Amino acid sequence: MNPAAPSLPLRALARIMSGVNWLFYGYSVPFMGELLRSYGLRGASTRGAALAELAQLVERELGERDAHMLIGFASLWNGCMICALGHIYAANLAHFRDRGELFPLDEVELRRAMQTATDAEILAYVEERLTATDDARLLELLRHLYAIKRADTAAPDAVDRDTELLHAVASAYDWLNHCTIYAEGEEPPVIAYSQLNRHYRLRSRYARARAAATQRR
Amino acid sequence: MVPLFAVPSPPDPVRVARSGDRIVVTLRGLLDSAVGAALDDRLRAAPWEEGDRLLIDLREVTDFNEAGAACLLRTHGALVAVRPCRSAYLTDRPRLRALIFKIIHGTQDKNTRPVASLTAADAWLREASGQAFADVSLDRARTLLGRLQERLRDRRSTQ
Numbered sequence: 064m065n066p067a068a069p070s071l072p073l074r075a076l077a078r079i080m081s082g083v084n085w086l087f088y089g090y091s092v093p094f095m096g097e098l099l100r101s102y103g104l105r106g107a108s109t110r111g112a113a114l115a116e117l118a119q120l121v122e123r124e125l126g127e128r129d130a131h132m133l134i135g136f137a138s139l140w141n142g143c144m145i146c147a148l149g150h151i152y153a154a155n156l157a158h159f160r161d162r163g164e165l166f167p168l169d170e171v172e173l174r175r176a177m178q179t180a181t182d183a184e185i186l187a188y189v190e191e192r193l194t195a196t197d198d199a200r201l202l203e204l205l206r207h208l209y210a211i212k213r214a215d216t217a218a219p220d221a222v223d224r225d226t227e228l229l230h231a232v233a234s235a236y237d238w239l240n241h242c243t244i245y246a247e248g249e250e251p252p253v254i255a256y257s258q259l260n261r262h263y264r265l266r267s268r269y270a271r272a273r274a275a276a277t278q279r280r
Numbered sequence: 281m282v283p284l285f286a287v288p289s290p291p292d293p294v295r296v297a298r299s300g301d302r303i304v305v306t307l308r309g310l311l312d313s314a315v316g317a318a319l320d321d322r323l324r325a326a327p328w329e330e331g332d333r334l335l336i337d338l339r340e341v342t343d344f345n346e347a348g349a350a351c352l353l354r355t356h357g358a359l360v361a362v363r364p365c366r367s368a369y370l371t372d373r374p375r376l377r378a379l380i381f382k383i384i385h386g387t388q389d390k391n392t393r394p395v396a397s398l399t400a401a402d403a404w405l406r407e408a409s410g411q412a413f414a415d416v417s418l419d420r421a422r423t424l425l426g427r428l429q430e431r432l433r434d435r436r437s438t439q
Binding site for chain 2: 139214
């Protein structure tokens with residue numbers, strides 16, 4: 064099931080927008096054409112700006128790694144590989160840069176899990192990997208997000224900040240994933256959706272460390 | 281003559297039932313062209329009534345192939361054209377949820393969404409709004425963003 068190819072002017076516009084995205088955010092997204100096709104230049108820009116504002120706010124409140132991890136999982140439950148793996152990869156790079164060690168959630172393993180496993184199996188994998196670390200807070204947030212995604216109700220008024228943040232992230236990616244999933248192919252590329260995408264040395268060191276860890280297992 | 285050892289027939293991969301104002305379709309196994317074609321037949325023959333909602337339960341579907349996905353897209357497209365109704369696809373697999381997102385976006389169907397639980401399916405099917413799931417989600421995210429920014433401003437002003 065392949066999406067219809069966007070027209071030539073749309074493709075050209077998508078390339079320009081991708082370039083702008085790369086300049087400001089450090090990466091280009093492969094679904095720009097689909098966003099433009101769906102909402103037009105103005106609609107895509109205003110919606111994209113709201114999304115970027117939310118992502119920045121989540122990052123300010125929860126920190127770079129956890130913000131990307133939560134955004135990644137909001138997309139993972141929807142089945143969007145581009146966004147899920149891109150944000151989880153960004154979280155992994157941030158963790159590797161800050162602590163000099165690998166975070167136990169491997170984006171390559173998660174890609175396989177997304178193709179074969181159930182929600183419960185993936186959550187069990189996450190719990191098993193994170194229980195052994197000192198990341199109880201992140202695990203709690205991921206469980207909370209999972210519960211929100213399953214029940215999928217509007218955030219009630221006057222709830223705590225974390226609940227509001229998680230509802231906002233879940234809703235934002237429920238919107239975006241309509242376009243991103245439609246645009247992704249069978250094996251979408253893993254692009255770090257953060258400024259860290261430009262840090263080639265960090266990415267290269269991370270890749271070597273991840274490959275060595277995979278070999279040891 | 282009754283055979284001594286009756287061979288049990290394999291379970292039906294497509295079941296259709298009515299529950300209140302809902303047509304409930306349950307699929308099982310691999311979603312391939314045969315299951316896709318059976319779904320199309322059953323939906324056409326289902327006892328539809330005015331105002332019916334549709335719940336397609338995919339929790340027993342383990343995977344799909346390209347032909348099955350194409351069948352589901354065709355069937356859903358025909359449904360949107362002939363009998364547009366509020367509907368939900370219930371699945372507990374991200375891979376299947378991605379397929380449903382593709383179908384919704386591909387058919388530009390405003391009445392359908394994927395759900396991860398019966399609770400979420402009930403909430404969506406009860407809803408009277410004609411707003412698409414993508415629009416509902418974006419509106420909700422914007423409202424929450426506004427609330428969070430306000431909370432942040434309050435926090436700063438009290439510091």
